Amino acid sequence: MHLYLDESGSFLPGVTHADAWCIVAAYVVPEPQRRPAEEALRQLKRRLGRPTSQEVKLRDIGDEGHYLAFLQDLAPLGGTLYATAVDCHRNRMGAVVHHLARQTEALQENLPKVRDPASRAEFEARAQRFARLSPQLYLQLVCQYQLLALILRQALPYYALRQPAALGRFRWRIDRKNAANSIFDSALEHYAGPMLQSLSFSEPSVLIRGADYSHFRRFWFHHGAPTYLRDTYGLEVGEGFNVALVMHEDLAFVDSAEHVGVQLADLLASGLRRCLRGEFGDNRVAAAALGRLMVARPGREPPLELISLDGGEALDRQSPADAAIRLMMRTCRQMLPRKV
Numbered sequence: 001m002h003l004y005l006d007e008s009g010s011f012l013p014g015v016t017h018a019d020a021w022c023i024v025a026a027y028v029v030p031e032p033q034r035r036p037a038e039e040a041l042r043q044l045k046r047r048l049g050r051p052t053s054q055e056v057k058l059r060d061i062g063d064e065g066h067y068l069a070f071l072q073d074l075a076p077l078g079g080t081l082y083a084t085a086v087d088c089h090r091n092r093m094g095a096v097v098h099h100l101a102r103q104t105e106a107l108q109e110n111l112p113k114v115r116d117p118a119s120r121a122e123f124e125a126r127a128q129r130f131a132r133l134s135p136q137l138y139l140q141l142v143c144q145y146q147l148l149a150l151i152l153r154q155a156l157p158y159y160a161l162r163q164p165a166a167l168g169r170f171r172w173r174i175d176r177k178n179a180a181n182s183i184f185d186s187a188l189e190h191y192a193g194p195m196l197q198s199l200s201f202s203e204p205s206v207l208i209r210g211a212d213y214s215h216f217r218r219f220w221f222h223h224g225a226p227t228y229l230r231d232t233y234g235l236e237v238g239e240g241f242n243v244a245l246v247m248h249e250d251l252a253f254v255d256s257a258e259h260v261g262v263q264l265a266d267l268l269a270s271g272l273r274r275c276l277r278g279e280f281g282d283n284r285v286a287a288a289a290l291g292r293l294m295v296a297r298p299g300r301e302p303p304l305e306l307i308s309l310d311g312g313e314a315l316d317r318q319s320p321a322d323a324a325i326r327l328m329m330r331t332c333r334q335m336l337p338r339k340v
Helices: 032-049 064-074 093-109 115-132 135-161 166-168 182-203 214-219 228-233 243-248 260-276 281-291 320-331
Strands: 004-010 020-029 080-087 171-175 252-254 305-307
Touching: 004 135, 004 260, 020 135, 020 214, 020 260, 032 064, 032 260, 064 260, 064 281, 064 305, 080 135, 080 243, 080 260, 093 115, 115 171, 115 182, 135 182, 135 243, 135 305, 166 214, 171 182, 182 252, 260 281, 260 320
Parallel strands: 004 171, 080 305, 171 252
Antiparallel strands: 004 020, 020 080
């Protein structure tokens, strides 16, 4: 499967205006549906009178009917939309700085456990680069990590029930910050595997009985989980899969102007942000259309994950975002396919 990631918004903590939503989104599409999804984007560009080779941003679409038609074209395809969202108004600068400091301390605490001198030096250099992240890049990075974890929890069972062959390979393409690999890109690349492994202990991926995971088998630990988890951290782990292999076997940071898949993710991320801010002319129609691309989460959780590092509610229940999310919950796809 192809996994395209992009973001929308500044992620600057503590802004004074309400509904300061920022989004990190992923469009996940199996190989058989990749070309039809790309054709949906080309069709949008044709409606706008743009060359199909030119990148189009949401702000370039004057008539939102064209954008809604684009969402309608994507809906019957096998691709799915996953996202994390944060309201920067509800995350104070001090809280985000404190969260970054705590995470940096956690990395440094693990330094003595790295026995090989060369590996320890490399780990320490990475931890120092991580500590230099700005608060806004750190907030975006947290949203990225949580999005990756959400994809693994949701997309694995969803496609195991529908298109099992899609789980045979994961091709991650992420919008890069700049041409040179930035501190942000480096932190995402080097810590995504360990962070996802850590998150999996508190929120493990669910395996659905009767689903076909045969194509995913090569990612499983065939001789048990690595002993370092028990020897170093005291964690008893049963069966599991190699998160680092899933993440890093085929991962690249790309320029969205040159990559159609990331352009899809960009338009979906921007659409989600505009919708949570209540800025579409018909916000209810937009919310319903975006919801149809998403997958229901367990219980009454919204299909997109809401992030807060400030200890408070992530969502104002009287905001346009609350109304939009409720509509997305009604229209999103169910995890279990309907019986024919």
